[in-house]
Amino acid sequence: MRFLNWLAAYGPSYGSGLGWTALIALWASVGAIVWGSVLLLIRLSGRRWVNLAVEGYVQLFRNTPVLLSIYLIYFGFPLIGVVWPAVICGGLALVLQNGAYISEILRGGVKAIDLVQFDAAKSLGLSGWGTFRKVVLPQVLVYALPSLGNQVILLVKDTSLLSAISVAELTMNAKLLTEQTGAAYEAFVVVAVLYLLLVVVLELAARSALRAVRWRPRYDAL
Amino acid sequence: MVRRGIARALLLVAVAAFLHLTATAALTQEKSRLDTVLQRGKLIVATFSTAPPFCYTDDKGQLVGFDIDVARLLGKALFKDPNKVEFVVVTAEGRWPAIESGRADMGIATTTIYPDRAVRVAFTRPYVDSGVSVLVKKGSGIKSLADLNQEKYAIANLNNPQQADRSKRFIPRTKTLTFDTPAAQALAVRSGRAQGAQLDTPVADWYAATSKDEFEVIPELMGYSQNNAIFLKHGDFTWWHWLDTAVGEMRSGSYYGDYSEIYQKWFGKNPPPQKFYLR
Numbered sequence: 001m002r003f004l005n006w007l008a009a010y011g012p013s014y015g016s017g018l019g020w021t022a023l024i025a026l027w028a029s030v031g032a033i034v035w036g037s038v039l040l041l042i043r044l045s046g047r048r049w050v051n052l053a054v055e056g057y058v059q060l061f062r063n064t065p066v067l068l069s070i071y072l073i074y075f076g077f078p079l080i081g082v083v084w085p086a087v088i089c090g091g092l093a094l095v096l097q098n099g100a101y102i103s104e105i106l107r108g109g110v111k112a113i114d115l116v117q118f119d120a121a122k123s124l125g126l127s128g129w130g131t132f133r134k135v136v137l138p139q140v141l142v143y144a145l146p147s148l149g150n151q152v153i154l155l156v157k158d159t160s161l162l163s164a165i166s167v168a169e170l171t172m173n174a175k176l177l178t179e180q181t182g183a184a185y186e187a188f189v190v191v192a193v194l195y196l197l198l199v200v201v202l203e204l205a206a207r208s209a210l211r212a213v214r215w216r217p218r219y220d221a222l
Numbered sequence: 223m224v225r226r227g228i229a230r231a232l233l234l235v236a237v238a239a240f241l242h243l244t245a246t247a248a249l250t251q252e253k254s255r256l257d258t259v260l261q262r263g264k265l266i267v268a269t270f271s272t273a274p275p276f277c278y279t280d281d282k283g284q285l286v287g288f289d290i291d292v293a294r295l296l297g298k299a300l301f302k303d304p305n306k307v308e309f310v311v312v313t314a315e316g317r318w319p320a321i322e323s324g325r326a327d328m329g330i331a332t333t334t335i336y337p338d339r340a341v342r343v344a345f346t347r348p349y350v351d352s353g354v355s356v357l358v359k360k361g362s363g364i365k366s367l368a369d370l371n372q373e374k375y376a377i378a379n380l381n382n383p384q385q386a387d388r389s390k391r392f393i394p395r396t397k398t399l400t401f402d403t404p405a406a407q408a409l410a411v412r413s414g415r416a417q418g419a420q421l422d423t424p425v426a427d428w429y430a431a432t433s434k435d436e437f438e439v440i441p442e443l444m445g446y447s448q449n450n451a452i453f454l455k456h457g458d459f460t461w462w463h464w465l466d467t468a469v470g471e472m473r474s475g476s477y478y479g480d481y482s483e484i485y486q487k488w489f490g491k492n493p494p495p496q497k498f499y500l501r
Contacts, residue, residue: 164401166400179315
């Protein structure tokens with residue numbers, strides 16, 4: 001009963017937080033997928049030093065906590081005169097880290113394609129771009145989509161870290177409400193449920209995406 | 223079939239555990255936390271580690287501050303030994319579950335009394351009150367609240383409702399940024415994210431004193447009284463009463479001497495007189 005009363009009084013104030021979380025998650029995951037693909041294409045281009053640079057970048061961002069880059073961009077960049085809004089700073093940090101992960105996921109998808117297929121493509125007279133579009137991409141999508149969906153879910157949950165830099169998303173909402181009412185359990189249970197809902201929506205989207213790209217040959221195990 | 227059997231057994235265990243919990247909860251309500259503390263022989267206190275000069279970690283890694291010393295004074299009152307106090311370091315939103323779950327006996331963490339909060343947690347009478355000041359960068363040209371009250375400026379607030387209320391009242395045009403800790407607020411001013419930080423006057427003074435060439439405090443106050451109190455779980459009259467009495471004794475009774483010493487040590491001035499009619 002106490003919980004319901006609390007929910008009735010303060011529940012509606014979660015609306016804007018939910019909106020911000022969804023918005024940040026959307027732009028950051030689109031950005032991360034684009035950036036990850038760019039990194040992959042750079043890597044596939046095959047120049048040795050470029051390869052090394054991308055490898056170094058991926059290692060750097062995979063092996064440091066994303067909160068560090070969030071702080072660095074938000075509190076550090078103003079020192080060199082770059083004052084972007086918190087939403088941009090935090091989202092950028094998420095894009096940079098998740099882009100690194102996603103490029104690796106996609107690379108795994110490309111690696112899973114049998115080398116023979118490239119020879120076959122060449123013998124059919126397909127150009128480099130043609131090989132990528134007609135042979136590589138359709139297969140990579142099928143191989144990589146489950147892990148890609150997973151990564152986006154991780155990204156959605158990482159948006160909670162943006163509360164540390166004054167972004168009014170869901171977790172910040174919960175923090176403000178606990179500070180106001182002292183009802184820590186209620187505030188965070190509601191947030192947990194809302195994150196769960198967001199992720200369930202995403203999972204459903206990922207599943208239907210997988211169904212859309214899954215064509216001949218049939219992968220019954222997926 | 224076997225799986226269903228296991229599931230049923232698990233459900234049964236869960237129900238039994240729940241009943242057990244509620245039963246013990248009902249039993250423990252009879253006993254006051256005061257008895258538990260006395261039997262245990264030490265006091266467990268939830269506090270912060272990032273809010274100088276109230277409760278923070280010093281250069282040597284020790285938890286120190288005004289709140290810490292007040293907790294030790296309570297330890298002295300209970301056990302004749304200021305060291306019989308154990309501190310549980312919590313975050314701003316972690317202090318409420320820390321006392322509701324019983325992890326700590328009570329909390330002292332620069333916590334301001336607020337009506338919405340009092341619905342969920344009990345407060346003693348305030349053990350300290352202070353003004354609220356604004357910390358700004360030295361040489362920023364901001365000398366008053368009127369200077370700060372402009373759309374192009376931002377104020378770094380703590381994520382509590384009192385600060386949000388005061389921002390709206392005193393500097394409605396200034397943009398607000400919200401952080402978890404005073405340390406992050408100071409960082410926001412240092413990095414130029416915000417032009418001012420709203421802090422309890424002793425906290426603002428502490429930052430201005432420790433980083434003299436970087437910060438200054440504008441003389442105007444954003445509030446004259448900010449009552450900080452010990453907080454504890456509702457529903458334990460004996461325990462609340464003991465703590466409230468102890469605070470009363472600090473501010474105007476037999477612990478006034480010890481309290482004045484602590485006050486002097488951290489704020490460099492005497493506390494308010496024991497009685498308003500005394501000098």
